[in-house]
Every structure is written in C-alpha cells, then in structure tokens.
Amino acid sequence: MASKVINVVVAGLGGQGVVKASDILADAAFRCGLDVKKSEIHGMSQRGGSVASDVRFGPHVYSPMIPAGQADCLIVVAPDQVEVNRHVLKASGILVSPESLATVPGKIQAKSVNVALLGVLSNVLEIPLETWEAAICANLAEKHHRLNLEAFHQGRQATA
Amino acid sequence: MVAKLSERMLLSGDEAVALAALNAGVALGTGYPGTPSTEILEAFAVLGGKAQWAPNEKVALEVGLGAAFGGARALVTMKHVGVNVAADVLFTAAYTGVSGGLVLVSADDPGMASSQNEQDNRQYARAAGVIMLEPADSQQAYEFTGAAFAISEQFAQPVMLRMTTRVCHSKSIVTVAPLPQPAAAPDFKRDIPGRVMIPAHARPAHRHMRDKLARAATYAETCAQTIVERKDAALGIIASGVAVMHAREVAPEASILQLGLSYPLPMQAIRDFVASVERCIVIEEGDPILVTELRAEGLAVEGKPERFRFGELNVERVRQIIAREELAEPVVAPGKPPALCEGCSHRPVFEALRRLDCIVAGDIGCYTLGVLPPFTAMDTCVCMGASMGVGLGLRHVLPPEQARRVVSVIGDSTFVHSGLTGLAEMVYNPPPGGHVLLILDNGTTAMTGQQEHPGTGRDLAHQPTGKIVFEDVVRAMGIDYVVSIDPLAHDNALDQALEAALASGQLAVIVARRPCILAAPKIRQYEKAAAEKKNTCATACAAQ
Numbered sequence: 001m002a003s004k005v006i007n008v009v010v011a012g013l014g015g016q017g018v019v020k021a022s023d024i025l026a027d028a029a030f031r032c033g034l035d036v037k038k039s040e041i042h043g044m045s046q047r048g049g050s051v052a053s054d055v056r057f058g059p060h061v062y063s064p065m066i067p068a069g070q071a072d073c074l075i076v077v078a079p080d081q082v083e084v085n086r087h088v089l090k091a092s093g094i095l096v097s098p099e100s101l102a103t104v105p106g107k108i109q110a111k112s113v114n115v116a117l118l119g120v121l122s123n124v125l126e127i128p129l130e131t132w133e134a135a136i137c138a139n140l141a142e143k144h145h146r147l148n149l150e151a152f153h154q155g156r157q158a159t160a
Numbered sequence: 161m162v163a164k165l166s167e168r169m170l171l172s173g174d175e176a177v178a179l180a181a182l183n184a185g186v187a188l189g190t191g192y193p194g195t196p197s198t199e200i201l202e203a204f205a206v207l208g209g210k211a212q213w214a215p216n217e218k219v220a221l222e223v224g225l226g227a228a229f230g231g232a233r234a235l236v237t238m239k240h241v242g243v244n245v246a247a248d249v250l251f252t253a254a255y256t257g258v259s260g261g262l263v264l265v266s267a268d269d270p271g272m273a274s275s276q277n278e279q280d281n282r283q284y285a286r287a288a289g290v291i292m293l294e295p296a297d298s299q300q301a302y303e304f305t306g307a308a309f310a311i312s313e314q315f316a317q318p319v320m321l322r323m324t325t326r327v328c329h330s331k332s333i334v335t336v337a338p339l340p341q342p343a344a345a346p347d348f349k350r351d352i353p354g355r356v357m358i359p360a361h362a363r364p365a366h367r368h369m370r371d372k373l374a375r376a377a378t379y380a381e382t383c384a385q386t387i388v389e390r391k392d393a394a395l396g397i398i399a400s401g402v403a404v405m406h407a408r409e410v411a412p413e414a415s416i417l418q419l420g421l422s423y424p425l426p427m428q429a430i431r432d433f434v435a436s437v438e439r440c441i442v443i444e445e446g447d448p449i450l451v452t453e454l455r456a457e458g459l460a461v462e463g464k465p466e467r468f469r470f471g472e473l474n475v476e477r478v479r480q481i482i483a484r485e486e487l488a489e490p491v492v493a494p495g496k497p498p499a500l501c502e503g504c505s506h507r508p509v510f511e512a513l514r515r516l517d518c519i520v521a522g523d524i525g526c527y528t529l530g531v532l533p534p535f536t537a538m539d540t541c542v543c544m545g546a547s548m549g550v551g552l553g554l555r556h557v558l559p560p561e562q563a564r565r566v567v568s569v570i571g572d573s574t575f576v577h578s579g580l581t582g583l584a585e586m587v588y589n590p591p592p593g594g595h596v597l598l599i600l601d602n603g604t605t606a607m608t609g610q611q612e613h614p615g616t617g618r619d620l621a622h623q624p625t626g627k628i629v630f631e632d633v634v635r636a637m638g639i640d641y642v643v644s645i646d647p648l649a650h651d652n653a654l655d656q657a658l659e660a661a662l663a664s665g666q667l668a669v670i671v672a673r674r675p676c677i678l679a680a681p682k683i684r685q686y687e688k689a690a691a692e693k694k695n696t697c698a699t700a701c702a703a704q
Contacts, residue, residue, distance in 0.1 A: 013496060026331055030170040037297070038170075039330035041273040047529060050495025062409035064297070064330035064402070067475040068490065084493040 005058035007066040008121070010114075011085040012077030014048045017114035020139065021075065022053035024118060028127050028135035029057035039064035052085060073124065075117045096120045104154045112151035119155020171334045173301040173327040177235075177265060178203035179336070180305035184261070185343030187232035188212075190220040192577065193608035194239030195274040196328035197267035201237055202611075205620055213611055213620050216544070216577040217242035221249040221264060228258035228318070229355060232346040233309050240268040240281045241543065245578070247284070250318070254289045255365035256355045257316040257372070260346065261309035264290075268324045270445050271472035274607075276524065276543065278471075280446035285320055285423035289369050291376050292320045292423040293385055296404040298332040304385060304420060306339030311421075313341070314379075315372045322422070324445065326402045326472065377424035385420030386429055395482070396437030398430065398450065398461065403443045406478040419450070427457060434459050441482060445473045500529045505602055505674035508647045509569075510535035512654045516662070518567045519558075521551035525571035526607045526676075527600050544574055548582025548597065555591035563591065564662060569598045573605035573613040576628060580637075586667055587638040594666040596658070599630055600647075602676040603683055610679045622682075624690045634669045641668040648674055 008025060012018040019040060026038040040053035054066040071088040075096045082097055089095065098113060100120045108116045115136060122132055136152060137145050171179065177200050181189060189204045189211040191197065205211040214220035217238040224236035238246060243266050250264065266284065269275040285292035293308050295301040305321060312319040353361045380386055395414040397407045400422045407416060417433040419425065434440045434454075441462040442451040451463035464481045467489065480487055500506050510530035513520050514537040522528055522538035523546060531538035540550050551568030558566065570579050579599075586595055605611040612618045617627025631642050641664065643657050654672065661668035675683050 014498065023331075026170060030333070035333060036170060037330060037332045039326055041271075041325065041329070047498035047501065047526065048496070049498030052495075061332075062405045063475045064326055064332065064405065065474045068492075081495065084495050087492065 005056055005061055006073075006125070007071045008055045008073045008075065009052055009066055009071045009085065009088045010055065010075045010077070011050070011052040011081050012114070013081065014051050016077040017111065018051045018077055019053055021077070021114040021118055022055050024115070024135045024139045025055045025121070026057070027139055028131050029055070031131045031135060032057075032127055034058060035061045037061045037064040050081060050084065052088075073121055075121060077114050077117060094124060100158050101155065103159050104157050106154055108151050108154055109147065112148050115148040116151040116155035119152040120158045122152070122156055123158070167336045169334045169336065170331050171298045171302075172199065172329055172331045173295065173298050173323055174199035174329070175203045176298040176301035176334050177237075177305045177321070177323075178207060178209070179334070180302045180339060181235045181263075182207045182209050183336075184306050184309045184339050185233055186235045186309070187260070187343070187346060188224065188227045189235040189237070190214050190223050191237035191265075192217045192220055192242055192245075193573075193605050193611040194242050194267065195608055196269060196323075196325045197237045197239050197242075197265060198608045198611065199328070200235075200265060201620065204235070211620050213613060215614050217246040218249055221246040221253070224262055224264070225249060225253050225256075225258065225318075227346075228260040228262035229256075230346045230348055231259045231344055233261040233263075233343045235263050235265065237265040238267070239275065240266055240279055241275060241277065242266075243281055243284055244279075245544065247288070250284065250290065251288045252357050252362075253318050255357060255362055255369050257369070258312060258318055259316070259349065260344065261312035262318040263305065263308045263312060263321055264318055265321045265323060267328050268322060268446070270324055273325050276541065278446065280449065281320070281322055282422060282449050283447065285322070286449075289373055290318050290320050290423075291315065291373070291421065292322055293420060294322045294400045294422045295327055295420070296400075296402055296418065297327065297330070298334045300420065301327060302334050303337065307383075307385060309343070310339075310341040311376075311379075315376050317369070317372050317376070322401070324401055324472075330402075373424050377426065380421045380424060380426035381429050383421055383426075386426050387416075387418040387420055388429070388433060389416045389418075390436070391415045393436060394438050396433060396440040397443055397482075398433065398440065398454070399443040400450070401445060403445050403473050403478065406473055406475050407443050407482075409475050410479045411482055422450075425450075425453060430454060431457070431459065434461060443473070443478055443481060497532060498529060499532065500526065500535075501677055503677045505647045505672070505677070506530060506600055507535075508654055509598070509600060509672055510537040512658055513537040513567065513569070515655065516658055517565060518658075518662075519554060519562060519565045521547045521554060521566065521568045523547035523568075523570040523574050524607075525574055525600075525605075526602075527569065527571055530569075538569070545570070545578025545582055548579055549585060551597070552582070552585060552589070552591060552595060555593065555595050560593060563593050564665075567596045567598055567658070567662070569600060571606075572599065572601040572603065572615045572630070573611075575599050575630065576614050580633070583634065583637050583639075590667055594664060594668065596661045597669045598658075599669065599671045601630065601671055601673040602679070603673075604676050604679040606676045606679060610676065610682065618686055618690075622686045624693075630671050639667045639669055641666050642671070643668070644671045644673055646674050647672040
C-alpha cells in the first residue's frame with residue numbers, strides 16, 4: 001500500500017447506500033492494518049438529500065475530512081450528483097460513477113450499485129480481493145451477501 | 161462491537177462513548193434522541209447496557225442525577241440544544257454534586273448539519289460551573305469517557321463530555337484499553353444539606369462548587385487530557401476537539417497543546433506553552449472562548465477572524481487561519497436538499513395547510529420539511545414544542561381574519577417532549593377565537609432515525625411498555641374537541657377536519673395518525689412480536 005494517505009469521497013443521495021459503501025471501504029482498509037478515518041454528515045440527508053462520505057487511509061490520518069481538491073477518487077452513486085461533488089477531486093483524481101458500469105457484464109440491481117462501484121474502485125486500490133469480500137460480508141446482512149458480492153465482481157470487470 | 165482489551169476496532173465517536181460507558185460500569189444510560197448524539201444510547205443498549213429514552217432532556221438529566229445520587233454511574237446523552245432543556249437541572253446539579261459518576265454528553269453541531277442553531281456548549285461549562293472534556297477522535301472519545309466518570313467521582317461533580325458532529329459520526333480506530341477506577345455499588349447515603357437546595361444549603365454549596373473547580377483546575381495542569389506535543393518552537397497551536405486533528409494535518413511541524421480538559425483551564429500549562437513558542441495561535445471551532453480567556457490572562461495569543469466563527473472548521477480553513485489569509489469562503493455548488501419521502505403521511509397535511517392558507521406555527525422534526533417547496537406551508541420553527549406557544553401568541557394578537565387561520569403543528573415525539581405544557585397553556589389561556597392544534601403522529605421519532613417515545617408504547621429496545629394516548633391526554637387536560645384522522649384516508653377528510661376545527665372558534669385538536677412510511681414495516685414487526693408474546697403468556701397463564 002502506498003506510503004501516503006489515500007482519500008476517497010463517496011457521494012450520492014440519501015437512501016442509495018452511500019454510507020454503507022464508505023463503511024465497507026473503511027472496513028477493508030482497516031483490515032489491511034492501516035490507520036483509517038471516515039466521516040460524513042447524517043441527519044437530514046436521510047430524507048433523500050445529498051450525502052457525501054469521506055474515507056481516508058494510510059500510515060497515519062489526522063483530520064477526518066478530505067480537503068477540497070485532494071480526493072484521489074470520487075465515487076458518485078447518483079449521476080446528478082457528479083457536478084456538485086467534482087470539486088473534491090484532485091487534477092489526477094479518478095471519477096467512478098454509474099457510467100463506469102456501462103461495460104460490465106450483466107445487469108446490476110439498483111440497490112447494489114453502491115457496491116458495484118466499489119468493485120470499479122477496487123481496480124485502482126491495493127486492497128486484496130479477499131479483504132474486500134470480508135468487508136462486504138461484515139457490513140451487510142447475510143441475505144444480501146450473494147447479490148452484493150456478485151455486484152462487486154461485476155464492477156471489477158469494468159474497463160476504465 | 162466486541163470489547164476485548166487491546167483489541168483494535170473501527171468505531172464512530174458515539175460507539176466509542178457507548179463502549180467506554182459499558183466498560184466503566186455505567187448502571188443507566190438515558191437521553192433524548194438528537195443528531196449527532198442518538199447512536200450512543202442505541203449502541204450502549206446493543207452492547208448490553210441499560211439504556212432508555214426519556215421524554216425530554218430535562219427528565220433524562222434528572223433521572224441520571226438521581227442514579228448518581230444513589231451512588232451509581234449514569235450516562236446522559238443529548239444534542240447541544242437539548243442541554244438548553246436540561247439546563248435547569250444542570251446548573252443546580254453543579255451545586256449538589258454527585259456521589260456516583262454523572263457524565264452529560266453534549267453533542268454540538270457546528271455548521272448545523274441537522275440543527276436549528278450552532279450554539280457552542282463550551283459556554284455551558286462556564287455558565288453552570290461543571291468540568292468539561294473534549295475528545296478529538298474515537299480513541300479519545302473512549303478514553304475521555306472513562307476518565308470523565310473517574311473525574312466526576314474524584315470531584316463529586318457532574319462532568320460534561322462535549323463532542324461535535326465530526327467526532328460523534330466519524331469513525332476512527334480505537335484500541336480498547338482498561339479504564340481507571342471501577343464503578344462502586346449503588347448505595348443511598350443521606351446528605352440533606354448537600355442535595356436539598358434551599359437557600360441556606362445552596363449558599364455554601366455555591367462556594368463548595370467553586371472550590372471544587374479550583375481543585376479541578378490544578379488537576380487539569382497535569383492530567384492525561386492536557387496533551388503537549390513539543391515540536392518546532394516557531395509555531396504553537398492551542399486547540400481542542402477535532403480542530404486538533406485539522407491543525408496537525410496543516411502544520412505537522414508545529415507544537416500543539418490540546419486542551420482535552422477544556423474547563424476549568426490549566427492556566428499554568430497554557431502560560432508555559434505560550435512562553436515556549438514564538439508565535440501562538442488558538443484554533444477553536446465556534447465562539448472565540450479560549451482566545452478571550454487567554455487574552456484576559458494577559459497571554460499574547462492569536463485568534464481567528466470572525467468569519468471562522470460560523471460553520472465547521474476543516475483543514476483548509478485552519479490553513480487560512482494559520483497563514484493569516486483573508487480569502488472569501490469558497491462557493492460550493494448546492495446539493496439536493498432533503499425532502500419529505502414519497503408516500504410520507506405529512507405530505508397531504510402540508511398540501512391541505514397550504515390550500516387553506518393557514519398561518520402555520522411549526523416545530524422540530526421531519527415535518528419541518530413542510531417549509532420547502534412544493535409545500536412552503538410553515539411560517540415559524542424555533543425549538544422543540546414552540547409550535548404551541550408561538551401559535552397561541554399569534555392567535556392572541558392578530559386581527560380576527562388572520563388569527564382564525566393560525567394552526568400549531570407538532571409531531572408525536574415532540575408533543576411528548578415539550579408539547580404537554582403548551583397544551584396546558586392552551587387550556588389555561590385560550591385565545592378569544594379558539595385555537596387549532598394538529599398533532600402529526602407517525603408513530604416514531606422519525607427524523608433522528610426512528611426511535612421510540614412514550615407515545616409509541618415501546619421502549620428503546622422496541623419492547624412493549626406504558627403508552628401515552630394523545631386523545632386521552634388532550635381530553636383529560638380539558639379539551640373535548642378532539643378528532644383523529646388518517647391523513648391518507650381519502651381526499652377530503654383532512655381538509656374537512658381542518659376547516660371544521662378552524663371554523664369552530666373553539667380549542668380543537670386534530671390527531672393525524674399514520675405510521676412513518678420508513679418505519680411502518682418495523683412497527684408491524686414489533687406489534688406482531690408483542691401480540692405473540694401476549695398470546696404465549698395468556699396461554700401459559702390459562703394452563704396454570
């Protein structure tokens with residue numbers, strides 16, 4: 001894993017699993033033995049408003065919030081939330097959105113798009129596959145494991 | 161969550177407080193739901209702690225104080241504005257002191273992610289005279305909670321643990337360490353002069369409280385929560401809470417003094433720190449409290465420009481404070497605002513209020529979203545329960561053609577929290593043209609994440625308990641005009657009920673009842689489980 005802090009913003013609308021996706025990512029990084037901080041605002045966002053969650057991991061993380069223009073990756077679950085969040089990305093940053101899933105095989109259910117986008121992200125992060133799978137299973141009820149592991153693997157097959 | 165010692169866990173600040181409370185032997189956790197504090201008691205209950213929702217924060221703190229008088233450790237949680245409700249208890253509890261540890265968590269919301277103001281509750285420690293601790297991340301939330309109980313017992317004083325949204329809701333790594341000083345067994349020891357605050361007892365109690373604070377200030381000089389990181393002498397930063405983390409990121413070379421015990425201040429340690437650096441800046445979120453107090457001590461410290469008083473701090477804003485940059489705040493594209501859910505039972509209510517051109521005194525909850533388009537059907541929203549008093553005040557003074565359109569709108573949990581005294585006011589001082597109160601009963605405390613309250617008849621863990629029936633309360637308090645309707649029943653029922661009540665010129669209460677669409681499946685499960693349990697009991701009893 002890189003020696004610097006990796007910054008990932010997960011954004012979307014309340015009810016799309018933004019916080020769940022960031023929980024899975026933070027847990028995966030945690031399982032790699034890294035320092036991790038994750039931060040978001042909940043509250044009124046659960047009423048369908050914009051929500052963004054910051055995940056930071058590396059040898060040592062201080063602030064839980066990612067400064068604007070310093071995100072290495074931005075995952076956006078709702079296509080209409082791309083523009084309002086783009087300012088968080090650094091110039092060389094990677095945007096992952098439902099468009100990134102255009103080339104993947106099969107259909108992805110709406111409620112698993114968040115995890116499918118983590119699959120796309122997994123191609124650029126040095127987190128082992130089994131760690132991702134463990135984090136997905138640890139953060140979801142057992143009845144949702146199969147669907148989400150499938151979605152994750154579909155996302156991994158996205159061609160950039 | 162598991163709680164083995166030296167285990168490494170990824171926890172939110174709220175979860176870390178709950179885990180520490182469990183490991184500290186807290187006998188009772190109580191509070192009222194409020195973002196960002198709600199998850200503390202929920203996590204405490206999941207861990208096996210005894211946790212309960214109180215009808216409001218004042219009652220919660222009273223229950224916690226009673227437990228602490230009994231020698232037990234009590235944890236009381238609320239959001240910042242909840243402390244306003246509990247303040248009456250807090251100020252005199254600072255005089256009575258406690259036997260068992262009493263920790264009041266105040267979860268502040270700088271930036272107002274989900275609140276009606278961004279009051280800085282560090283002011284309460286000063287105003288009431290109680291010791292305050294401020295963790296900066298989840299590890300400190302765990303450690304400081306443990307320390308807070310020990311400190312509370314050492315000084316026989318309630319302790320405030322002040323958190324903020326970013327500390328409550330951020331997850332970071334916690335290594336579970338043993339906590340100091342186990343809890344003692346509850347035992348009532350009579351102390352009439354110490355706990356019965358008649359003036360003859362309260363006068364010496366005030367002096368006693370100031371003596372305790374003076375001793376706490378000495379303790380703060382060398383306690384584990386006063387953390388000095390000596391690095392470069394060119395720049396020194398004094399900070400508390402999450403601002404410490406932003407400062408470390410911006411200025412890794414700077415010396416930092418974290419005031420983890422932020423009231424009473426360790427003034428000698430601060431003086432030494434200021435003297436040891438060439439330039440010293442106070443980085444504090446919210447009001448300029450520390451900087452004002454340090455300057456009053458004659459210390460040459462820099463503060464922040466007034467614009468940083470508003471909203472949360474973050475890495476970029478702290479950078480600008482340190483660099484003395486006078487930049488305008490960046491304009492960020494607005495996101496999508498929250499909205500009432502599709503199918504929400506509040507929707508037809510606000511459509512009707514708009515259609516009837518009502519003057520709506522609103523309240524705190526999901527239904528406050530009735531102020532936004534397409535409804536724009538709310539005219540005031542101030543604090544929990546204010547719909548009732550504000551509506552009545554308007555009714556008393558407005559000309560009749562306006563007065564008769566005034567409606568107070570309050571949710572079920574808010575009605576129990578602070579609507580009952582408003583109802584007493586309505587009965588006792590009725591406006592000449594009557595008044596209409598609309599109770600929106602969706603069977604849950606929806607906004608904060610579907611917590612139970614005394615009107616649902618289920619406790620924090622969703623098990624059956626005593627239930628307050630609103631219609632019965634309203635009648636018992638002297639209002640006979642009570643109508644219950646399902647706001648989604650058919651097109652005109654709600655309009656007709658409202659029109660009739662408004663035209664009656666009497667005191668009228670309409671209960672619009674329909675479960676929250678998000679909570680409804682769970683409510684059905686709880687009701688089914690309760691019915692099955694009841695049946696099993698009945699069968700068992702009949703068999704005897």
